[in-house]
Amino acid sequence: EVQLLESGGGLVQPGGxxxxxxxxxxxxxxxxxMNWVRQAPGKGLEWVSTISGSGDSTYYADSVKGRFTISRDxxxxxxxxxxxxxxxxxxxxxxxxxxxxxxVAVTFDYWGxxxxxxxxx
Amino acid sequence: xxxxxxxxxxxxxxxxxxxxxxxxxxxxxxxxLAWYQQKPGQAPRLLIYDASNRATGIPARFSxxxxxxxxxxxxxxxxxxxxxxxxxxxxxxWPPVTFGGGTKIEIK
Numbered sequence: 001e002v003q004l005l006e007s008g009g010g011l012v013q014p015g016g017x018x019x020x021x022x023x024x025x026x027x028x029x030x031x032x033x034m035n036w037v038r039q040a041p042g043k044g045l046e047w048v049s050t051i052s053g054s055g056d057s058t059y060y061a062d063s064v065k066g067r068f069t070i071s072r073d074x075x076x077x078x079x080x081x082x083x084x085x086x087x088x089x090x091x092x093x094x095x096x097x098x099x100x101x102x103x104v105a106v107t108f109d110y111w112g113x114x115x116x117x118x119x120x121x
Numbered sequence: 122x123x124x125x126x127x128x129x130x131x132x133x134x135x136x137x138x139x140x141x142x143x144x145x146x147x148x149x150x151x152x153x154l155a156w157y158q159q160k161p162g163q164a165p166r167l168l169i170y171d172a173s174n175r176a177t178g179i180p181a182r183f184s185x186x187x188x189x190x191x192x193x194x195x196x197x198x199x200x201x202x203x204x205x206x207x208x209x210x211x212x213x214x215w216p217p218v219t220f221g222g223g224t225k226i227e228i229k
Contacts, residue, residue, distance in 0.1 A: 037165075045157075045165065045208055047218035059216045095164055106212040107155045109176060111164035 002026040002110045004096045009115030016086050020115055022079040022096030029077040030054070033099035035108060036070065036081050038092035038117075048094070049081065052104045059104075064090075086119045093117075123147055125209050125221035133229040140196040142224045144209035149189045153213035156185055156194045159223075160205045168207075169194065196226075204228050 008020040022034070036048040049070040050059040058070050069082040079096055093116050097108035124147040134140055144154065152172040157165040167176040169185035172192060182197040196203055209221040 044223050045159075045210070045220040047216075047220065050216075050218070061217050100167070100170060106215055106218045107167065107170045107210070108157075108165070109167045109170075111166070113164055 002098065004098065004110060004112035006094065006096050006112045006115035009094065009117045011118045011120065012086055013121050014087060014119055016119070017082070017084040018086065018117060020081040020083065020094055020096075020117070022081075022112055024077045024079065024096075024098070027098070029072075030074040031102055033104045033106070034070075034072060034079045035097045035099060035106065036079075037095045037097050037108065037111075038090075039095070039114070040089075040092045043092075046092070047106075050099075050104065050106055051079070053102065057104060083117070086117075088119050091117060091119045122217055123150060123211050123214050123219050125211060125219055127207075127209060127221035127224045129224060130222070131225045131227060133227050134199055135229045136199050136201055138199050140194075140199055140203070140226055142194040142207055142226075144187075144192040144194070144221050146190045146192075146211060146213075148214070150211040150213035152188050153211055154185075154187070154192050155210045155212070156183075157208045157210065158203075158205050159208065160202075165208065199226070 005023045051070045067085045093114040096112040098110040099105045100107040100109040156169040159165040173185045
């Protein structure tokens with residue numbers, strides 16, 4: 001059974017940093033691209049970032065480019081999102097999502113339950 | 122960036138009725154469109170991928186159609202558990218991956 005468990009969210013001041021983690025199990029982690037998708041309170045879904053299965057290729061939304069870094073550790077089956085220079089508009093529930101097929105596919109077939117990031121002074 | 126526009130924003134229907142949700146793209150996405158369902162307090166769930174293919178475990182009452190710029194998600198007969206928010210998402214031209222604004226199906 002595929003499981004994705006996010007952690008690392010919390011309250012952070014504007015300009016601060018936070019690292020999110022997503023522990024994956026139930027599939028061959030290195031075979032699939034992984035993704036972060038966020039949802040501001042009461043709002044819709046916003047794609048944040050994607051990393052290839054090998055970790056060699058990364059992609060970002062313009063809204064986070066230069067501030068967020070996606071990475072993965074296949075020895076730990078864990079996905080990360082390092083967030084810096086955080087802004088109030090980054091406040092959201094951050095979901096980790098598995099790509100549906102191999103390659104760098106961006107259809108998301110499994111999602112974690114999310115970790116909440118609140119940026120506020 | 123490809124913009125996805127979903128309509129209507131809210132659909133008020135009764136159990137057993139047919140639901141028809143629309144997603145329109147600002148430019149062609151071929152068939153690279155997915156649909157997700159999200160219930161309150163839950164993560165999204167993949168329903169349909171590549172416009173018309175049901176994901177694993179999705180009941181046959183859910184169907185997707187369309188190509189190019191116009192897509193439809195149809196629920197043939199609403200069950201109580203189908204009242205939720207539905208999002209479309211394109212992967213034809215990315216980054217960025219884009220989602221529609223969502224359609225909420227509420228109980229009439």
